[in-house]
Amino acid sequence: xxxxxxxxxxxxxxxxxxxxxxxxxxxxxxxxxxxxxxxxxxxxxxxxxxxxxxxxxxxxxxxxxxxxxxxxxxxxxxxxxxxxxxxxxxxxxxxxxxxxxxxxxxxxxxxxxxxxxxxxxxxxxxxxxxxxxxxxxxxxxxxxxxxxxxxxxxxxxxxxxxxxxxxxxxxxxxxxxxxxxxxxxxxxxxxxxxxxxxxxxxxxxxxxxxxxxxxxxxxxxxxxxxxxxxxxxxxxxxxxxxxxxxxxxxxxxxxxxxxxxxxxxxxxxxxxxxxxxxxxxxxxxxxxxxxxxxxxxxxxxxxxxxxxxxxxxxxxxxxxxxxxxxxxxxxxxxxxxxxxxxxxxxxxxxxxxxxxxxxxxxxxxxxxxxxxxxxxxxxxxxxxxxxxxxxxxxxxxxxxxxxxxxxxxxxxxxxxxxxxxxxxxxxxxxxxxxxxxxxxxxxxxxxxxxxxxxxxxxxxxxxxxxxxxxxxxxxxxxxxxxxxxxxxxxxxxxx
Ligand code: NAP
Ligand code: MG
Numbered sequence: 001x002x003x004x005x006x007x008x009x010x011x012x013x014x015x016x017x018x019x020x021x022x023x024x025x026x027x028x029x030x031x032x033x034x035x036x037x038x039x040x041x042x043x044x045x046x047x048x049x050x051x052x053x054x055x056x057x058x059x060x061x062x063x064x065x066x067x068x069x070x071x072x073x074x075x076x077x078x079x080x081x082x083x084x085x086x087x088x089x090x091x092x093x094x095x096x097x098x099x100x101x102x103x104x105x106x107x108x109x110x111x112x113x114x115x116x117x118x119x120x121x122x123x124x125x126x127x128x129x130x131x132x133x134x135x136x137x138x139x140x141x142x143x144x145x146x147x148x149x150x151x152x153x154x155x156x157x158x159x160x161x162x163x164x165x166x167x168x169x170x171x172x173x174x175x176x177x178x179x180x181x182x183x184x185x186x187x188x189x190x191x192x193x194x195x196x197x198x199x200x201x202x203x204x205x206x207x208x209x210x211x212x213x214x215x216x217x218x219x220x221x222x223x224x225x226x227x228x229x230x231x232x233x234x235x236x237x238x239x240x241x242x243x244x245x246x247x248x249x250x251x252x253x254x255x256x257x258x259x260x261x262x263x264x265x266x267x268x269x270x271x272x273x274x275x276x277x278x279x280x281x282x283x284x285x286x287x288x289x290x291x292x293x294x295x296x297x298x299x300x301x302x303x304x305x306x307x308x309x310x311x312x313x314x315x316x317x318x319x320x321x322x323x324x325x326x327x328x329x330x331x332x333x334x335x336x337x338x339x340x341x342x343x344x345x346x347x348x349x350x351x352x353x354x355x356x357x358x359x360x361x362x363x364x365x366x367x368x369x370x371x372x373x374x375x376x377x378x379x380x381x382x383x384x385x386x387x388x389x390x391x392x393x394x395x396x397x398x399x400x401x402x403x404x405x406x407x408x409x410x411x412x413x414x415x416x417x418x419x420x421x422x423x424x425x426x427x428x429x430x431x432x433x434x435x436x437x438x439x440x441x442x443x444x445x446x447x448x449x450x451x452x453x454x455x456x457x458x459x460x461x462x463x464x465x466x467x468x469x470x471x472x473x474x475x476x477x478x479x480x481x482x483x484x485x486x487x488x489x490x491x492x493x494x495x
Contacts, residue, residue: 004047006039006046006047006105008039008041008042008105008331009329009331009332011101011331013098013101013102013105014098015046015047015102015195016102016195016198016199016201016202017198017202018037018047018048018049018050018194018195018198018218019049019050020050020052020056020060020215020216020217020218021198021201021202021214021215021216021217022056022059022060022063022215022217023059023060023063023066023067023211023212023215024063024205024210024211024212025211026201027050028050029050029051029052029053029056030053030055030056030059031053031055031056033050033051033053034048034049034050034051035048035049035051035191035218035219035220036048036049037049037106037192037194037195038192038342039105039106039108040107040108040192040338040339040340040341040342040374040375041108041329041330041331041338041339041374042373042374043343043373043374043375046105049194049198049218050218051218051219051220051223051224052188052217052218052219052223052224052227053219053223053224053227054223054227056217056219056224057186057217057224057227057228057231058227058231060186060215060217061157061186061231061233061234063211063212063215064157064184064185064186064212064213064215065156065157065184065233066212067184067210067211067212067213068154068156068157068183068184068212072210072213073179073182073184073209073210073213074154074156074182074183074184075182076182077133078132078133078135078180078182079132079133081129081132081179081180081182082128082129082130082131082132082133082180083129084129084207084208084209085125085126085128085129085132085176085179085180086125086126086129086130087207087208088125088129088200088203088204088207088209089122089123089124089125089126089129090122090126090207091203091206091207092118092121092122092125092168092200092203093119093122095199095203096115096118096119096122097115098199099114099118099121099168099196099199099200100114100115100117100118101114101331102195102196102199103117103118103167103168103193103195103196104330104331104338105195106164106167106192106193106194106195106196107164107165107167107192107193107338107341108294108330108338108339108340108341108374108375109293109294109330109338110330110335110336110337110338111330111331112333113292113293114330117166117168117169118168118169118196120169120172121168121169121171121172122172123459124169124172124173124176124459124475125172125175125176127176127459127460128176128177128179128180128479128480129176129180131180131477131480132180132181134477134480135152135180135181135480135484136152137149137150137151137152137486138150142490144493145492145493145494146490146491146492146493146494147490147491147493148488148489148490148491149488149489149491150486150487150488150489151486151487151489152181152480152481152484152485152486152487153182153484153485153486153487154181154182154183154483154484154485155183155235155236155260155483155484155485156183156184156235156236157183157184157185157186157233157234157235157236158174158178158183158184158185158186158234158235158236158237158238158483159185159186159188159228159229159231159234159236159237159238159259160174160175160178160185160186160187160188160237160238160239161188161221161225161228161229161237161238161239161240161241161249162174162187162188162189162190162239162240162241163190163240163241164189164190164191164192164193164296164341164342165293165296165297165298165341165397166293167189167190167193167194167195167196167197168196168197168200170240171187171189171196171197171200173240173474173475173479174187174238174240174474175187175214176479177479177480177482177483178238178483179209179213179214180480180483181480181483181484183235183236183483184212184213184214184215185213185214185215186215186216186217186228186234187214187215187216187217188216188217188218188219188221188224188225188228189216189218190221190241191218191219191220191221192341192342193341194216194218197216197218198216198218200216201214201215201216221245225245225249226248226252229248229249229252229253229256229259230252230255230256231256231257232256232257233257234257234259235259235260236259236260236261236262236483237249237253237259237260237261237262238261238262238472238482238483239261239262239263239264240263240264240265240298240474241264241265241266242265242266242395243265243266243395243422243423243468243469243470246263246265246470249261249263250263260485261472262464262470262471262472262473262482263465263470263471263472264298264463264464264465264469264470264472264474265298265423265425265465265468265469265470266298266395266397266423266425266468266469267298267299267300267302267395267423267424267425267426267465267469268302268303268392268393268394268395268421268422268423269299269300269301269302269303269423269425269426269427269428269446270301270303270304270305270417270418270421270427270428270444271285271286271289271301271303271304271305271427271428271429271430271454272305272406272414272418272427272428272429272430272431272440273286273304273305273306273307273310273314273430274307274429274430274431274433274436275307275309275310276431276432276433277430277431277432277452278430278432278452279310279314281452282314282430282452283314283317283318283321285301285428285430285453285454285455286301286304286318286401286454287318287321287322288454288455289301289428289454289455290302290304290379290399290400290401291322291325291336291337291379291399291401292455294337294338294339294340294341294377294398294399295349295379295396295397295398295399295400296340296341296345296397296398297397297455298395298397298425298469299425299426299448299455299463300397301401301426301428301454301455302395302396302400302401302402303385303387303392303402303404303418303421304401304402304403304404305404305405305406305414305417305418306403306404306405306406307405307406307407307408308405308406308407308408311403311405315364315381315383315403318381318401319364319365319381322365322366322378322379322380322381323365323379325337325378325379327370327376327378327379328376337378337379337399338376339374339375339376339377340375340376340377340398341375342375343375345375345397345398346369346375346377348396348397348398349377349396349397349398349399349400350367350368350369350377352390352391352394352396352398352400353366353367353380353382353391353400355389355390355391356382356385356389356390356391356402357382359389359390359391360384360386360389361382361383361384361385361389361391361402362382362383362384363380363381363382363383364381364382364383365378365379365380365381366378366379366380366381366399366400367380377398377399378399379399379401380398380399380400380401381401381403382400382401382402382403383403384403384405385402385403385404386404387404387417387420387421389402392404392421393421393422395423404417411436411439411440412443414440415440415443415444418440418444419443419444419445421467422467422468423465423467423468423469424445424446424447424465424466424467424468424469425446425447425448425464425465425466425469425470426446426447426448426449426450427444427446427448427449427450428449428450428451428453428454429441429444429449429450429451429452430452431452432452434451437451437452438451445466445467446465446466446469447462447463447464447465447466447469447473448463448464457475458475459475459476460475460476460477461475461476462474462475462476462478462479463475463476
């Protein structure tokens with residue numbers, strides 16, 4: 001597949017090579033299989049991408065294994081790996097606009113958001129480049145006639161399976177620590193959004209990553225993803241996506257070779273709002289927390305527990321804001337919300353809204369796809385939701401806020417309601433009473449808790465779930481530990 005470009009709104013966007021990237025070369029699938037890549041803003045197919053079958057995944061594993069065992073990466077100094085990662089980060093920044101356009105084309109997110117995502121991806125690669133040489137072991141106080149130390153060693157070949165909501169950023173969250181630690185990797189982007197990963201593959205060559213260290217296999221989860229998770233020569237799989245798929249991945253890992261697994265899965269994050277909160281600031285946060293990225297965010301604040309005293313006016317203002325949100329062509333300046341990623345996603349989201357109405361929720365705004373080409377779904381507010389409705393229990397992954405009212409119950413019953421979910425990714429609490437905020441914050445069963453703020457991220461701050469939101473942590477020094485295993489080394493110290 002030669003390079004080609006596509007024209008969207010008079011904007012010429014050069015497409016990356018859409019083959020598989022194995023052993024430092026772009027190559028079609030052995031079978032010649034392809035699948036279509038679509039622009040969700042127009043429902044048009046923009047390019048065919050090579051579709052990796054199990055035999056292609058096997059080629060990628062051979063390349064990654066060979067690169068790993070050669071030591072060219074795994075035994076290079078951490079400083080050198082870090083340097084090459086930083087070079088890759090520089091190249092991502094150099095190609096910022098191009099990568100952002102590819103991201104908008106693939107995912108449908110507003111171009112301004114895509115720019116932010118790509119910048120964050122570059123920062124992430126650079127951060128792990130910088131801390132690569134901080135991967136250290138310990139010396140342990142054993143008996144005097146021996147010396148005992150620990151080494152943190154890479155696992156080997158890692159399969160990274162990522163979703164479509166932040167394609168390059170989610171890739172960077174996993175590539176950064178996996179590569180910094182000395183592993184070689186096989187990245188499977190989501191079938192909806194392979195373009196930015198393929199461009200990154202091209203840049204990895206320019207940065208000087210040795211062939212086979214970083215491989216990309218495009219394709220559908222059931223075939224390409226499953227070939228990774230069941231492969232006997234992959235040592236670790238890191239996954240971000242749905243809880244249902246996470247469970248399949250654990251099964252496949254267990255049945256093949258007990259490969260290590262880390263899972264960042266879905267959420268149903270509660271936001272608890274008290275009358276004494278700084279309501280204007282809370283409104284901004286609640287709004288962004290559910291509508292940013294078209295609501296396709298694993299830690300979206302999708303269940304708003306609003307105190308009875310302030311619920312009406314708060315929800316009224318929120319609804320008015322939702323109605324004035326600019327939804328439309330994601331390449332157009334000033335557009336705040338683009339299309340959902342796919343027709344399946346549009347149907348899923350709408351199905352949840354319909355089910356909520358049937359179960360007694362009141363639709364305040366939104367609730368119907370826009371009457372135009374593209375998978376546009378407006379910001380939607382559902383009032384009078386109860387925590388037992390399907391919309392409050394399952395991950396909608398779209399711009400749909402469920403409002404659940406609470407009264408002056410005992411604090412513990414509000415906490416119990418917030419925790420009454422299979423998920424445990426994130427939660428937020430708004431109250432100026434810090435004793436109360438901390439009391440609740442310590443009792444929420446979630447991997448991330450925000451008090452009087454929301455959707456805060458930083459490269460140094462670990463991110464991941466409790467309960468069925470998964471295990472293992474992305475970001476921070478913690479993520480480095482997800483890609484290393486400990487060797488205990490004993491030495492005799494006696495003549
Ligand atoms: P998904 O199935 O979890 O997809 C995530 C990744 O896993 C994709 O790369 C996917 O490939 C791959 N995959 C799918 N089945 C697999 C399998 N059996 N073995 C190995 N890999 C597999 O999510 P989805 O189908 O795109 O979306 C469905 C729902 O998942 C959404 O509505 C949302 O609720 C949730 N979701 C959550 C997140 C999150 O960040 N927590 C992200 C995305 C989706 P393909 O894309 O090629 O199928
Ligand atoms: Mg899928």
